[in-house]
Amino acid sequence: MNKNENDSVFATNLNSESFFKYPGMLFEKKTGNEKDAFLKNGRQITNEHGDEADINTFKDMILNVVKLYLARNYTQIVFLAGAGASITGYQDDRSVGKSMKDLKASIKDRLENKKFLSLDTMASLCKYEYTNPDENQFDLEDFISKAESAQPFIGRSKNKYLKTLDQIYKVIEEETSYSYDERLLFHNRVINMLANKVVAPNKLTVVTTNYDTLFEDAAEKLGYSVIDGFSHDLNPFFDADDFEWNLVRDIPNLTTDELVYKKQVINLIKLHGSLTWTKPINGRIYRRNKQDKINQPNLIFPSSNKYMQSYTEPFFDLFSKFQELINRPNTLLITNGFSFGDNHISQMVHHAVSHNEGLSVLVTDFNISNQISNGWKELENLMNAGYSVAFLKATINELPFYLGGDLNEH
Numbered sequence: 255m256n257k258n259e260n261d262s263v264f265a266t267n268l269n270s271e272s273f274f275k276y277p278g279m280l281f282e283k284k285t286g287n288e289k290d291a292f293l294k295n296g297r298q299i300t301n302e303h304g305d306e307a308d309i310n311t312f313k314d315m316i317l318n319v320v321k322l323y324l325a326r327n328y329t330q331i332v333f334l335a336g337a338g339a340s341i342t343g344y345q346d347d348r349s350v351g352k353s354m355k356d357l358k359a360s361i362k363d364r365l366e367n368k369k370f371l372s373l374d375t376m377a378s379l380c381k382y383e384y385t386n387p388d389e390n391q392f393d394l395e396d397f398i399s400k401a402e403s404a405q406p407f408i409g410r411s412k413n414k415y416l417k418t419l420d421q422i423y424k425v426i427e428e429e430t431s432y433s434y435d436e437r438l439l440f441h442n443r444v445i446n447m448l449a450n451k452v453v454a455p456n457k458l459t460v461v462t463t464n465y466d467t468l469f470e471d472a473a474e475k476l477g478y479s480v481i482d483g484f485s486h487d488l489n490p491f492f493d494a495d496d497f498e499w500n501l502v503r504d505i506p507n508l509t510t511d512e513l514v515y516k517k518q519v520i521n522l523i524k525l526h527g528s529l530t531w532t533k534p535i536n537g538r539i540y541r542r543n544k545q546d547k548i549n550q551p552n553l554i555f556p557s558s559n560k561y562m563q564s565y566t567e568p569f570f571d572l573f574s575k576f577q578e579l580i581n582r583p584n585t586l587l588i589t590n591g592f593s594f595g596d597n598h599i600s601q602m603v604h605h606a607v608s609h610n611e612g613l614s615v616l617v618t619d620f621n622i623s624n625q626i627s628n629g630w631k632e633l634e635n636l637m638n639a640g641y642s643v644a645f646l647k648a649t650i651n652e653l654p655f656y657l658g659g660d661l662n663e664h
Contacts, residue, residue, distance in 0.1 A: 271623050273312070274319060276643075277640055280293075280294070280295055281294055292307045292308075294315070317655065320656045324657070326584070326614070327584075328451065328452075329453075330586070331459070331588070332579050332588070333459070333460045334589040334590070335464060335592065336464070336592025337351075337354070337463065337464060338590065338592065338593070338619060338649070339441075339592075339650045340430075340432055341591070342439060350432055350438050350439055351432060357426065360429050361394075361426075371414055375411075377397070379408055379415060382401070395556040396558075399559065402557055402559055423555055426556075430529070434467070434471035439472070440653070441469055442476050444590075444653050444657070445473055445478065445520060446476055447657045449518070449520060450517075454515035457520055459520065459523060460522050460523070462522075462525065463526045463599070465524075465551070470482075471544075473522075476518065478518040478520055479516065479518065480519075480520055481522065482541070492540075492541075494571035497521055503516070523575055525576065527551065527552045527553040527554055527569070529551050530543070530544055531568075532548060532552060539568055561597075573598070573602070577602050580602065581609070582610075582612070583612035584612045585613050585614075586613075586614050586615075587613060588618065589603075589615070590619065590648070590649075590653060591620075591650060594633060596629070597629060600627075600633075604636065608641065613642065614643075615644070617644070618648040620648070620649045622646065
């Protein structure tokens, strides 16, 4: 065997982690007891001197492939951010964001207060079975769905049961209310780099399932205007037509109808609501300042009922706008931290991929090797069938590197 064949055989015995996947192309790192091996399509990668590639050479190769994938002059760019886009892990002994495991642990801890029913009692009353509550091994969406649907059938404990369910919602609100820190989160870099790839009058559209205000805060620090479906009054209320507006100015001293579009403008579509949105007041939904305390903000909580809620105002308009955008020709959809476990959104993306020949999708996440949702697997099936879908291992803080930026480290 020659050197490359030996390396390939050695690499097959290691634990594998995918870094980039596309039809006919796979970059992966394989980890053993003594060293890491970096492979492209199963073969050991070497540098220009014939030496085994290190992590920097490996990521530079992936960067070049991603650049080619994104090289087309897309008319529309849509960035879809899931829960993982708000999580950084620890940096400088600080962290931002809660994983689903963290959220479930917080709920379990809160319900140990005797003012509420315990998690075990709630599960028993709503007939929800879970395997190991001590390890938080339960599906939060299924649990809340069971708890909601069981409300009419709770007997003597009903008042405390409802109080406990409200407290679960409150924990979710509290644990997903993050403050933006540009030293820890690079949302501003992602916004700026993607917005600069879009030619006016089109705008970058950020779509998120998160309740937090990280994208609004990041855009504000950049001096961007955010069009989020709310009017521009002193007391902004939801009006879906707002998405159709642009910020423009006349060209002075010229007799022309030509307009200059403000470049630093983005659309923001918050599919599951926001911590700054009120419930309907006199038929209108208002957006408040983040500093204002909103009792029971307008949110779609993780439960089976969220599909029914998505057909109410303002959510129907927001989902419709997202669906319309990804079905436009010459569109790039980039996702980050979204596991495609939300069936409603996943089906919209799957339909667009299979019916819109002008759509390209780049799925980015900290883990692209072991995702288990049916929505993720279906997207992989579409990739394998030759559709324009690629997968990249990258957190939101790593994305600027692959979008062409320089983070000074990989």
